[in-house]
Amino acid sequence: xxxxxxxxxxxxxxxxxxxxxxxxxxxxxxxxxxxxxxxxxxxxxxxxxxxxxxxxxxxxxxxxxxxxxxxxxxxxxxxxxxxxxxxxxxxxxxxxxxxxxxxxxxxxxxxxxxxxxxxxxxxxxxxxxxxxxxxxxxxxxxxxxxxxxxxxxxxxxxxxxxxxxxxxxxxxxxxxxxxxxxxxxxxxxxxxxxxxxxxxxxxxxxxxxxxxxxxxxxxxxxxxxxxxxxxxxxxxxxxxxxxxxxxxxxxxxxxxxxxxxxxxxxxxxxxxxxxxxxxxxxxxxxxxxxxxxxxxxxxxxxxxxxxxxxxxxxxxxxxxxxxxxxxxxxxxxxxxxxxxxxxxxxxxxxxxxxxxxxxxxxxxxxxxxxxxxxxxxxxxxxxxxxxxxxxxxxxxxxxxxxxxxxxxxxxxxxxxxxxxxxxxxxxxxxxxxxxxxxxxxxxxxxxxxxxxxxxxxxxxxxxxxxxxxxxxxxxxxxxxxxxxxxxxxxxxxxxxxxxxxxxxxxxxxxxxxxxxxxx
Amino acid sequence: xxxxxxxxxxxxxxxxxxxxxxxxxxxxxxxxxxxxxxxxxxxxxxxxxxxxxxxxxxxxxxxxxxxxxxxxxxxxxxxxxxxxxxxxxxxxxxxxxxxxxxxxxxxxxxxxxxxxxxxxxxxxxxxxxxxxxxxxxxxxxxxxxxxxxxxxxxxxxxxxxxxxxxxxxxxxxxxxxxxxxxxxxxxxxxxxxxxxxxxxxxxxxxxxxxxxxxxxxxxxxxxxxxxxxxxxxxxxxxxxxxxxxxxxxxxxxxxxxxxxxxxxxxxxxxxxxxxxxxxxxxxxxxxxxxxxxxxxxxxxxxxxxxxxxxxxxxxxxxxxxxxxxxxxxxxxxxxxxxxxxxxxxxxxxxxxxxxxxxxxxxxxxxxxxxxxxxxxxxxxxxxxxxxxxxxxxxxxxxxxxxxxxxx
Numbered sequence: 001x002x003x004x005x006x007x008x009x010x011x012x013x014x015x016x017x018x019x020x021x022x023x024x025x026x027x028x029x030x031x032x033x034x035x036x037x038x039x040x041x042x043x044x045x046x047x048x049x050x051x052x053x054x055x056x057x058x059x060x061x062x063x064x065x066x067x068x069x070x071x072x073x074x075x076x077x078x079x080x081x082x083x084x085x086x087x088x089x090x091x092x093x094x095x096x097x098x099x100x101x102x103x104x105x106x107x108x109x110x111x112x113x114x115x116x117x118x119x120x121x122x123x124x125x126x127x128x129x130x131x132x133x134x135x136x137x138x139x140x141x142x143x144x145x146x147x148x149x150x151x152x153x154x155x156x157x158x159x160x161x162x163x164x165x166x167x168x169x170x171x172x173x174x175x176x177x178x179x180x181x182x183x184x185x186x187x188x189x190x191x192x193x194x195x196x197x198x199x200x201x202x203x204x205x206x207x208x209x210x211x212x213x214x215x216x217x218x219x220x221x222x223x224x225x226x227x228x229x230x231x232x233x234x235x236x237x238x239x240x241x242x243x244x245x246x247x248x249x250x251x252x253x254x255x256x257x258x259x260x261x262x263x264x265x266x267x268x269x270x271x272x273x274x275x276x277x278x279x280x281x282x283x284x285x286x287x288x289x290x291x292x293x294x295x296x297x298x299x300x301x302x303x304x305x306x307x308x309x310x311x312x313x314x315x316x317x318x319x320x321x322x323x324x325x326x327x328x329x330x331x332x333x334x335x336x337x338x339x340x341x342x343x344x345x346x347x348x349x350x351x352x353x354x355x356x357x358x359x360x361x362x363x364x365x366x367x368x369x370x371x372x373x374x375x376x377x378x379x380x381x382x383x384x385x386x387x388x389x390x391x392x393x394x395x396x397x398x399x400x401x402x403x404x405x406x407x408x409x410x411x412x413x414x415x416x417x418x419x420x421x422x423x424x425x426x427x428x429x430x431x432x433x434x435x436x437x438x439x440x441x442x443x444x445x446x447x448x449x450x451x452x453x454x455x456x457x458x459x460x461x462x463x464x465x466x467x468x469x470x471x472x473x474x475x476x477x478x479x480x481x482x483x484x485x486x487x488x489x490x491x492x493x494x495x496x497x498x499x500x501x502x503x504x505x506x507x508x509x510x511x512x513x514x515x516x517x518x519x
Numbered sequence: 520x521x522x523x524x525x526x527x528x529x530x531x532x533x534x535x536x537x538x539x540x541x542x543x544x545x546x547x548x549x550x551x552x553x554x555x556x557x558x559x560x561x562x563x564x565x566x567x568x569x570x571x572x573x574x575x576x577x578x579x580x581x582x583x584x585x586x587x588x589x590x591x592x593x594x595x596x597x598x599x600x601x602x603x604x605x606x607x608x609x610x611x612x613x614x615x616x617x618x619x620x621x622x623x624x625x626x627x628x629x630x631x632x633x634x635x636x637x638x639x640x641x642x643x644x645x646x647x648x649x650x651x652x653x654x655x656x657x658x659x660x661x662x663x664x665x666x667x668x669x670x671x672x673x674x675x676x677x678x679x680x681x682x683x684x685x686x687x688x689x690x691x692x693x694x695x696x697x698x699x700x701x702x703x704x705x706x707x708x709x710x711x712x713x714x715x716x717x718x719x720x721x722x723x724x725x726x727x728x729x730x731x732x733x734x735x736x737x738x739x740x741x742x743x744x745x746x747x748x749x750x751x752x753x754x755x756x757x758x759x760x761x762x763x764x765x766x767x768x769x770x771x772x773x774x775x776x777x778x779x780x781x782x783x784x785x786x787x788x789x790x791x792x793x794x795x796x797x798x799x800x801x802x803x804x805x806x807x808x809x810x811x812x813x814x815x816x817x818x819x820x821x822x823x824x825x826x827x828x829x830x831x832x833x834x835x836x837x838x839x840x841x842x843x844x845x846x847x848x849x850x851x852x853x854x855x856x857x858x859x860x861x862x863x864x865x866x867x868x869x870x871x872x873x874x875x876x877x878x879x880x881x882x883x884x885x886x887x888x889x890x891x892x893x894x895x896x897x898x899x900x901x902x903x904x905x906x907x908x909x910x911x912x913x914x915x916x917x918x919x920x921x922x923x924x925x926x
Contacts, residue, residue, distance in 0.1 A: 122844065425664075437730055439699055440689070440690060440702035440740070441689075443712070446721055446738070514725055
């Protein structure tokens, strides 16, 4: 980077009146990805890109200029994700969470907890327990760091949003049981590979992951000791939606089908009678133990399910994902996140029809959604949740320049009540404006805007896991701003920006403006 | 943009003028204006002790020899008029920790304070998060849960114009699911983030946007708090006693609830005393002292309004009846709730009770829960606001309110 930001110039005492010309003069020097010369993107394209991605940066605009809308979307929906920028890939590669094996971790932590519990009460025991918990919290932080870095810098912006969306749909919280050790693996192996794949695979992958098995207690669900927690949420939150017609009896029957689906991290396989041995399943920390399963027949949503072991679970998932209610519910959730708090029923119906005719192919459903006139009509009217707000602000402020420290980012998200992996209950974070635009939230958001807009936000203070040192200043008055965002601003916002008396204040106002807070 | 009528026309300048004049603050535009229920002077504050406070070292069951057998290192001594560290007898079974001699004991003697032992939930997870969430949701333990609706948000909807506020960093679950309920943290708060010029620039960008009033109110609330704090500094200059910690926070809450807000929530942390809990003195005693000074300071600040105010103190669970190997206590079940108010019929230990011995402990470790929080709070709300059974059922579905004859 050769240019100095307008912000530093101002801090050295440029008079306020010189601001406008200083900004314009310095913009030309701002670092941006190379973009073909040509007309700036149209207003419609800017709005479209602001929704399809986490927010604009110069790389997104360059890709879009090169490919056009159709090819850009194809690339976003492709099953193979483009590589992360090298410095980000390196930052992620040196994290422990990237190389951790969930099964081994679970076995090791269970053994360590057992060892600690056997110690005599005293300071040594407390210290050991504290050290173990801290290690787990570090791993969970690394998983969040990885998610945030990918959200800001990955060219696969739609995939990143879908990863957040599906994690939230199949929410688990890092505070319960040993989940802090498993949450990175859960996102990486249960969610991420399937975000543009078939919905049924997401259901099976989350169901059999130890994080979900702990979080919704199915690890405890056994014949004669039935725990309904996961069975209920599988229908209510994951597949069918509340009020879609299933009954309490269906919950109980599904819970019985799910008996024996549990965790075995490190122990040898149980000794089973011969008839059960071929029914035993194990994959990683997931175990289906026939000795804990209820083999009597069940009736789920009118279908008789013959008692025969894990095949019942697969049959039950088939029944669930082929319900019209599932196509409708999942399509509507997607549309709430990507289109509108009240998505048009006709759009949801077309998405649901695609879901049903493609066996739940998420990429096809998303394509229908993003190509719909209802989607175009909705652009610019979806309020950014805190994750979208913070990530889009960082993409605009730092463009492709890698930040080194994600602690401030976690602090901002936490302060805005949407910390990664922080939602305690299985319903996940709210997807609608009402949850994020209260008076308390708005004033807090402006304070976070001010923190992001400041030159000393702490993003370039190296932390463990960052590979370089450096410094960086937010450069919001960039070519991306002038080409893409400025044309969207109302007179009110322009007047407010013109009244700013310093570059940080100008930055704060831009990030606080209604135009920036909607996507 | 989704068109929505502004909730009201924001008039921030006028409100700021009022602030300058020191007039009573008009409430922010919050939920419930449309319901137009008759405004009730009643005020309610829920104080949530997060972490599960050890009620047995607060309200000491001194008639139980089992208490002294099982807490050799941390028990609080039996009442003894001459001992400064002995518990303060309230009746023949219960006594208060001596740390609250100057704060809660006088309130109890003036019948402005009662306790409900064996209070809590039927949630048995003994997990802080799960139990706190389940209390804040206020739903029956069995059956479907709406994770997006807290009981105080439902209370506010039922009450109509009740001017709710959360004195917390972010909106707590207990207030989720209603319309816009403001929240502001009063802990260690500095200058407002934005000065008047910046506030006006921010507000100007949202003129005619449907978030206009949320933006104006959010910034305004920070200003109100700043004014309240400025008052403190003036008072301090006149030699007022310097308060700190929760007492300071509670004094600020008192100002806001006296002048503007009528349904409040605050949480206080630091109660998870697994290690070196202490007895008449020590970590728990210090926390209780801080909390009690805060509540007294809240009551004093409320002035005349204290007469129409009810404060309830709850915690997610009690702790193990026996001390553990680290001179602390672990996660338990039944707790002791506190009820305070200027005109309550207090000075009593109320609710269903039983003598405490090993045989009466729940699962051979904890206080049982004999007074469910939904029944207790529902019963208080019924009398405080004259709620109908239908209204109560919206706040606490399928609960059976009990009347403890406190209000």
